[in-house]
Amino acid sequence: MRYIYHLIVLYLTVHFLWLLFREKKFWKQAGIVLVLIMFLLRLFLVE
Amino acid sequence: MPTRDTREHEEEAAKSLRSFASLRMTKFFFFAALALLVSFLTGREFLSMRADDVILPGPGLTAARALSDYFPALKNTPGDTPVYVFAGDREGGHMLITGGAHPNEPAGYVTSVVLAENIRVARGKVVIIPRANASGFTHSDPQEGSPQRFPIATARGERWFRLGSRVTNPVHQWPDPTIYVNPKGQTLAGIEARNLNRAYPGKAGGNLTEKVAYGIMALIAAERIDIGVDLHESAPEYPVINAIVFHENSADIAATAQMELQAEGLEFRLEASPPNLRGLSHREWGDAAGIRAVLLETPNASHGRLKGKPTVSLILDGRDKYYEKAARLGRLFVPFGPAGIPLKDRVVRHLAGLKAILTALGEVDPEKAMEVESLPPASRVGTEGIGAFLR
Numbered sequence: 055m056r057y058i059y060h061l062i063v064l065y066l067t068v069h070f071l072w073l074l075f076r077e078k079k080f081w082k083q084a085g086i087v088l089v090l091i092m093f094l095l096r097l098f099l100v101e
Numbered sequence: 102m103p104t105r106d107t108r109e110h111e112e113e114a115a116k117s118l119r120s121f122a123s124l125r126m127t128k129f130f131f132f133a134a135l136a137l138l139v140s141f142l143t144g145r146e147f148l149s150m151r152a153d154d155v156i157l158p159g160p161g162l163t164a165a166r167a168l169s170d171y172f173p174a175l176k177n178t179p180g181d182t183p184v185y186v187f188a189g190d191r192e193g194g195h196m197l198i199t200g201g202a203h204p205n206e207p208a209g210y211v212t213s214v215v216l217a218e219n220i221r222v223a224r225g226k227v228v229i230i231p232r233a234n235a236s237g238f239t240h241s242d243p244q245e246g247s248p249q250r251f252p253i254a255t256a257r258g259e260r261w262f263r264l265g266s267r268v269t270n271p272v273h274q275w276p277d278p279t280i281y282v283n284p285k286g287q288t289l290a291g292i293e294a295r296n297l298n299r300a301y302p303g304k305a306g307g308n309l310t311e312k313v314a315y316g317i318m319a320l321i322a323a324e325r326i327d328i329g330v331d332l333h334e335s336a337p338e339y340p341v342i343n344a345i346v347f348h349e350n351s352a353d354i355a356a357t358a359q360m361e362l363q364a365e366g367l368e369f370r371l372e373a374s375p376p377n378l379r380g381l382s383h384r385e386w387g388d389a390a391g392i393r394a395v396l397l398e399t400p401n402a403s404h405g406r407l408k409g410k411p412t413v414s415l416i417l418d419g420r421d422k423y424y425e426k427a428a429r430l431g432r433l434f435v436p437f438g439p440a441g442i443p444l445k446d447r448v449v450r451h452l453a454g455l456k457a458i459l460t461a462l463g464e465v466d467p468e469k470a471m472e473v474e475s476l477p478p479a480s481r482v483g484t485e486g487i488g489a490f491l492r
Contacts, residue, residue: 074133098140098144
């Protein structure tokens with residue numbers, strides 16, 4: 055179950071990284087970073 | 102065949118594209134690095150909550166144990182916690198003192214640390230568990246914005262203490278049931294499944310909190326405890342405050358201690374443990390283990406519902422304008438003036454209460470009399486501060 059959970063978090067993290075790469079507007083990129091931080095913390099098992 | 106103008110145009114377009122791609126990559130790496138940096142800094146700060154405070158037991162310590170020594174199922178779990186034993190040379194009563202059953206009630210925790218770092222027992226035995234719910238110290242109450250820790254100034258610099266949550270960390274015990282039925286069959290809200298002071302007498306195969314409660318009951322049996330004192334705090338708007346809550350088998354001790362405290366100018370009300378309120382230390386230590394059981398409550402503005410901004414100052418100085426107003430409106434059960442109710446005064450009350458209970462035990466049951474030396478005098482803690490009695 056834990057592996058499935060982390061796979062989902064990893065998928066979403068990669069997805070947000072891709073969005074960050076595609077996005078051109080500065081403030082939208084900053085917004086993506088805010089969400090990305092939560093997913094990175096989860097990915098690094100800070101729970 | 103492309104003309105010279107077309108070639109130049111294509112080269113410029115390619116250059117512009119490379120420049121754009123380069124800017125995009127730079128921005129991407131900047132933001133990705135920013136996310137990593139913030140994750141690292143916040144993650145490190147968050148995980149620091151799980152580092153145990155340093156407790157330096159005094160020379161009177163005769164044995165340093167862990168709760169898992171009494172109940173091995175707790176070994177290597179977040180519920181395991183240090184146990185300090187101070188045994189005298191002569192036979193007398195055996196007292197258990199627990200602090201930190203609710204880690205958001207700092208006076209009980211700090212008092213038990215002060216005791217562990219100072220006392221020497223000549224007659225009888227004192228067993229201290231400063232962080233009864235160790236898991237509760239590893240997180241903070243959500244949506245409260247509470248400080249993670251607070252400092253106490255000592256002669257050698259500041260000592261920092263954790264301000265935890267009332268309940269076990271959900272990372273260690275999850276999920277909460279919709280309705281919690283505790284080991285004695287009391288029906289409670291789901292979150293109370295993580296409340297140590299609703300989980301007595303515990304269950305060997307229960308959830309983590311019930312296992313901790315079971316471990317404390319095993320300790321009571323193994324150390325042949327005669328009386329247990331559970332140190333707590335409650336919000337100033339809560340009626341059971343500045344109180345000695347007692348099991349009916351300890352009414353004589355509680356009443357004697359109250360008189361002694363009144364003689365010293367400290368008002369404590371007496372509250373009998375309700376027989377139908379199950380799972381609490383002052384009920385189950387008496388019913389299930391057959392020992393005398395009391396619980397001390399002091400007023401703590403930092404975990405009340407009427408408080409303003411939760412700050413380190415609110416924990417230490419206990420000053421809050423909203424509680425002042427509530428007191429003026431007659432909504433509190435304790436006096437609350439501009440001076441507030443500082444942590445120092447609450448520790449003084451706990452120390453004075455413990456001393457009065459020790460004296461009362463000797464008067465009520467002379468065979469169980471105890472002699473505890475180097476017990477920090479409440480009056481000196483009041484004048485010199487808590488830090489003067491921390492190593």
